[in-house]
Amino acid sequence: MRARRSALRTLTSIPAKDGFRMPAEYERHSGCWMLWPERTDNWRDGAKPAQATFTAIATAIASGEPVTVGVSAGQFQNARARLPPEVRVVELSSNDAWIRDSGPTFLIDGKGRRRGVDWSFNAWGGLAGGLYFPWDRDDEVAQKVLELEGSDRYRTSFVLEGGAIHVDGQGTCLTTEECLLNPNRNGSVSRTDVELMLQRYLGVSTVIWLGKGVYLDETGGHIDELACFIAPGQVALTWTEDRKDPQYDISYDAYQRLRRARDARGRPLVIHKIHQPGPLYMTAEEAAGIDVRAGSRPRLAGDRLPASYINFYIANKCIVMPLYDKRWDAAAARTLKRLFPTRKIIGVATREVLLGGGNIHCITQQVPLPTRR
């Protein structure tokens, strides 16, 4: 007879003091979560092209680890019919499909336990620059995922999106000033205050600050379009050789900061540049397929899209990377193959996700496998 289920707890203690840390994305996962896109003021043509692309991404990841997709009641049967049977589909409503940002940040300790941080979420800036209103369902996503995963929950009033941080799993966090110091997240907090929160909630000791995020990234400068750890001591960085492109100065500044940085173990960082696609722009036809809605960010023909190859997902057995542009896709794939020699590189044409404001990393959230040391 199975024992009575132990109660899940909402904890007010400090994760780092409890012995927990956020593992790197390249550590082992027990699975991956996604949400199903449906809002027609963000996803063109009734979200059908985006749903096809999300399905391709979920299918690719599911070749490397178990995938669960959360979906509203109204879209349940549609999602279940389109997604392959190996992908689990559960009812879980949201305001949009960016689970990297609305979902929990999972932590593990060395004793085989897993917990999650349920950050406050305000749609990337609340009423002062956020992308839509309301965001109440998004702010419940982390709690619902943790309930389904059976993981205790650290709830905090601190506003943070998962796309705003990357960690190396060995004590280092990589982030941007543009996002984490923007008063539309946590008011006028100091750099020191933010570092203290990251140390406490991610179990890191060192924070490496880059400046701005990718040019025109509407999240307000998330790190996960700009740069990421691909292994301890190694970072990939989006790049351009075109000095007239506004992205040049952003990437150049990031490069200089990364060169000067030392990680939590005192190591300098090896930096791998990956040339950006494009620049890419929203077409008139694409913009015409998006509902206009008061309170949601308008999407207009000619808008430059924040495209970057850095926004890939690291699954247990594969890398799922965005494809955008025949001029640059193959070079990016070759670099990723060199950086992840044991993983299969799976490219998915993800322009439809890009049109919605992000890419593969933004719409995925890994669940790490707890380990015992």
Added chain:
Amino acid sequence: MRARRSALRTLTSIPAKDGFRMPAEYERHSGCWMLWPERTDNWRDGAKPAQATFTAIATAIASGEPVTVGVSAGQFQNARARLPPEVRVVELSSNDAWIRDSGPTFLIDGKGRRRGVDWSFNAWGGLAGGLYFPWDRDDEVAQKVLELEGSDRYRTSFVLEGGAIHVDGQGTCLTTEECLLNPNRNGSVSRTDVELMLQRYLGVSTVIWLGKGVYLDETGGHIDELACFIAPGQVALTWTEDRKDPQYDISYDAYQRLRRARDARGRPLVIHKIHQPGPLYMTAEEAAGIDVRAGSRPRLAGDRLPASYINFYIANKCIVMPLYDKRWDAAAARTLKRLFPTRKIIGVATREVLLGGGNIHCITQQVPLPTRR
């Protein structure tokens, strides 16, 4: 590294031919499912009294086995706040909270596997006597529960509610003519057709037919208010000694049929009578708290309520039974203690569930523990 999740299947084969059977409720469970009540045209005073009662029931069952409660997005935080932390809360929408009827019927084989039957559901009679419209979310409940339990699914167009059947786990099914032969479920099927379906989908060989269900039971005569197996070869039956009560003839007829019956193993049945409460009636104050809505069954002051002690739930370590009426509660509890000597008897005052049209058994669905022989 955990293996890739195997795909859940929707099967079109015959469960009995695949080696599956429905175990009795008194066999071991891995847990119990419930749904959260909220519709204000069925539950008085904004469903708040019913929610308090469902919480008491979930808490009682959770003392004996793990409980999960499915809830709509709009009620998620309210349910999570009211239910104790040991009860898992997941988003799972429905048209009302009768998971005995809308949920799956779980089956097991002798090889450690569990599957579920996803019957068609039409709100106890569809447009010809059903209790509300629409019932689309209810008809998705079984599929969603099976997805979350990781169980393969037999979907059938046959309309059946879980409250319309009881099994002894040894080849016998107990049901009523009033419900299963009502053309508002499966048209003009014959008794033989129905028996064939029950044999195929529940893995039984013998069907014992009683006549009518409890007087004024709005489900159209569910067995789970009238009689149930409490062990192989033993049945409990709701009873009254008042010959002027319309329930007398119903219970007397059931008693006579049970006396003549033989189960799948050829045994006669031991019959345990449990005297009904009341009769109980809806008060004017209670009726006044219920929203009037076109298409939903009206609930009126003076309505006789279909109260029966038979509608208890058998958990691994306890029996959770309804309390209604000081005149009869103690006698019913004593009988159940005698019938289930190894289980704790927990009574919950459930008039609020009764006002909605059912009781504890109607709002619960057990998940059996797979076994290997």
